[in-house]
Amino acid sequence: MREVFGENGILALVDGRFEPREEQSRMADFILEALCDGLGCFVEAGTGVGKTLAYLVPAVSYCMENDRRLWVSTETRALQKQLLEKDIPVALEVVRRLTGREFRYELCMGSANYPCRRRFEALVERGEFHKAELHWLEELRTLIDRGDPVTRFNTRMPQSLWSRLARESDACGMFSCPFSSNCAFQVARKRWQQADVLILNHYLFFANIASGKTYLPAADVLIFDEAHSLEDIASDQLGFSISFSDMMDIAERFHRRGRRKTVLSQIARESLRKKAVAKHEAFFAEVQKFFEALRAHLPGDKLSWRLREPLRTGPEMLAAYREFYALLGEIDEQMDDDHLRTEFEIARSRLFSSAQALTAAIGCEDPGWVYWLERGEGELLGDVRVKGQPVDVAEVMAHEVSGSYESAVYVSATLAVNGDFSYIAGRLGCSSYRSLLLASPFDYLKQAVLLLNREEGGPDGESFAADAARLSAEIIGHLNGNCLLLFTSYKMLESVRERLLSLVEHPVFAQGEYPAPEALERYLESGNAVLMGTHSFWQGIDLPGDLLRGVIMMRLPFAVPDRPPVQARMERLEERGENPFYAFQVPAAVLRFKQGFGRLIRGRNDRGVVAVLDPRILSKSYGRFFIKSLPECTLVHTIAEMKRVF
Ligand code: SF4
Structure with a gap:
């Protein structure tokens, strides 16, 4: 070396x-x-x-x-x-x-990034596309016929069309598929098998585990870069998340009123057809009632609700599911159209796995899992999701990585x-x-000023948003924009943004007001602007040189303790006799804090200010873990000092 x-x-x-x-x-x-x-x-x-x-x-x-x-x-x-x-x-x-x-070497992507020739041909044959989409289909056919491992990134076709012809892992016949010799995914797979190095992402790594390790060719040595995010991704990928819309997608794969040719409408025997349609409608009507009850169960101001005891609202829906599912065996024997049979198989297997997951959540079945209801922040009246994930992924990781x-x-x-x-x-x-x-080879003492706010009050005090907006405005003014403001919740972001708008002249782009990538794009286009973001902005944003002169963290990034997965992890540690605050919350927050800090200095010539407005970093004993985790910078405590040294 x-x-x-x-x-x-x-x-x-x-x-x-x-x-x-x-x-x-x-x-x-x-x-x-x-x-x-x-x-x-x-x-x-x-x-x-x-x-x-x-x-x-x-x-x-x-x-x-x-x-x-x-x-x-x-x-x-x-x-x-x-x-x-x-x-x-x-x-x-x-x-x-x-x-x-x-x-x-080869890049491996998840299933839905590859086109499926079988779905493509079925869509064309059945004429299920608009005239305006024809040129996209012709372009894709030319690409696939060339024998390249085509992916969605080789075409600019709209997502609405792509989703109708993308590969679906549970519908892929692989070698028994009549189109396998002319299939872009099979071409990609052959290349993966011949490659010495495969590039993938953490999501695909866990999806491969969930597929019984059949998706990717086996490897001997693994490198996880950006390994700090592995635990969260593992928990998500090994768990489930089911919304009313997901269930309606499954319903429509079986049947939709008014659509000409559906799986159920093509059942030849009339009595069975009528019975199947009736059971289908009865079950999905119960699904609707179930999700309505869940919405009522989740108080309007709550984003999540832990399920600790079996739900009383689920049994009717599960009974209707069992009746409908039992009928599917009979329908199976009646399917002779190849395309409809495949659609039927996909719908059946998705229904089965969703029902299994809902059954587990309704009954709070596995003590090693945490189950909860959740709706997205900013969509308080939106769709509710039923979620579940293992409390601890360490066991799975030990088996699937260290042992494999x-x-x-x-x-x-x-x-x-x-x-x-x-x-x-x-x-x-x-x-x-x-x-x-x-350690980083950069000279942080020369390149970075660290402002640790020691003004009175804590981040939960009434005046914190106003103080944070005032301090941020002074820093932004002194640095002439190009500042990133990091938050731990949309609520705090909104309340600081409202105040900040009247205090700074620089353009302000906030996550929530725009989707995260658009907020970043607008910030870059505008120049000397202010970017405000929550979770995803703490890591992965790379703004070298003058593109970023200031990073302002509002609060120490502790995970919200009433989020069910966080709560469950803390309880698990308590059961083991450990102190969950020091064994989990502080270290997890320190890692996120280091990520936030790392946004500032990306090269030897970068200069800037990192400000931590949360006074707990100085007033609480755990603050030392955060301070010690940073490289040595020029330390200041007031805006006046910052102005003097920077
Ligand atoms: S092998 Fe799978 S991805 Fe390829 S055309 Fe057949 S079903 Fe589609």
Whole structure:
């Protein structure tokens, strides 16, 4: 690795802009050693270490020398893009010079990103498209006929058309499908099988587990970049979330009044057809009543409601489900149209899995799971979802990762709390591992001013929103815009935004007012603006140089303790005799806090201010965990001091 990362090494020959960094070289050495020893490892590498090449080069070299397959999984599309366009081409050349071999790599996407030839042909044959959509279909046919692994990103067709011909994993006949020799997904899959390195995302990693590991070709070595988000993604992907609209989609796959050819309307035997339509209507009428009852159950000002005891409203719906489901066996024997049979099978299997999940939630069946009702923030009268997920994913992770691969490497800019990896390792079920903590090579003392507010009052006080708006306006004014304001709730964001608008002249773009990507786009287009966001803005936003001069965090980012999954995790820790505040809430908040802080300095020439307006960082004893988790910056406590030093 030193031959690669050292001064005048292979990397310097391959990439003219390469600057040797001690941290990068150490990380590559460390990863190679862990792989050779067949061990899992955690690496926290601050911004600027060059972590992507520091894991790619040793991992790919190891896999090439030992005939292993590597998966690299990321959370965001932005990192995947960077890997594919920037880092992999460099790694390819480095590994070629180092080992004399070239590796093959492929990007793997989830099922719905590939077109299904069978659905495509059925749609065309049945004429189920508008005239204006014809040119999209012709374009797609040409692409598929070329034999390329076509994805939705190769066409600009509208989502409404794409969703009618995208691959559906539960409807794919794979090799028994008559279109399999002319199918873009099969082409992609063949390439995956021949590749040495597969690039995927964490969602697909867990979807592959849920599919019984049949979707992706097996791997030996795993790298999780952006590993800080794995636990949340695992919980979501291994759990379920069912709304009234989801159930209505299933209903319509069976039958919809007024539609000419539906699965149920094509049953040849009239008596069975009538009976099936009646049972279908009866069941979905019960579904409607059930969700109406849930809406009433969830008080208007609440976003979620934990289900702790079996629900009284579900049994009628489940009884109607059983009657309808029992009839499906009889219908099965009557289906002779291939297309309708496939539609029927999909509808039946989706109905079955949704009913299983609803049954579990209604009965609060599994004590290892948390079940709850939820509606999206900002849509207080919107659709209610029934949700469920395992309280603890550590066991699943221990079995599916630590126990199933030769080595797993977890990498991120934020994994350690107070220099220690035991929190994240415990959450991810990893009991035996090595770890390495590498600070960012940037000079934070020169590049960043850290303003810790010590004004009286706490973030729950009445005047906090007004104070926060006033302090933010002063910082924004001094930095002449290009500031990111981070919140932990929409409610607080709204109340600060209202006040801020009259205090600053800079344009303000807020999440909620616009979808997150649009708010970011408008901020970039406008220049010298203010961007306000909640959860997704704390991580993954990359605004280098002058695009961001200030990051203002309103509150320390503790997870909302009355959110059911958070509540359930805390209760689980209490049962084990641990203090949930220090064992879970503080470390989780510290990791998010580090992510928020990391938005500011993205390069050696970046300068800026990070302000924490929540005075608890100084007044509470746990505040020290947050402060200690940051690199050493120029510390100030008042706006006047900030103005003087920045
Ligand atoms: S193999 Fe699967 S994805 Fe391909 S055309 Fe057939 S059903 Fe569709």
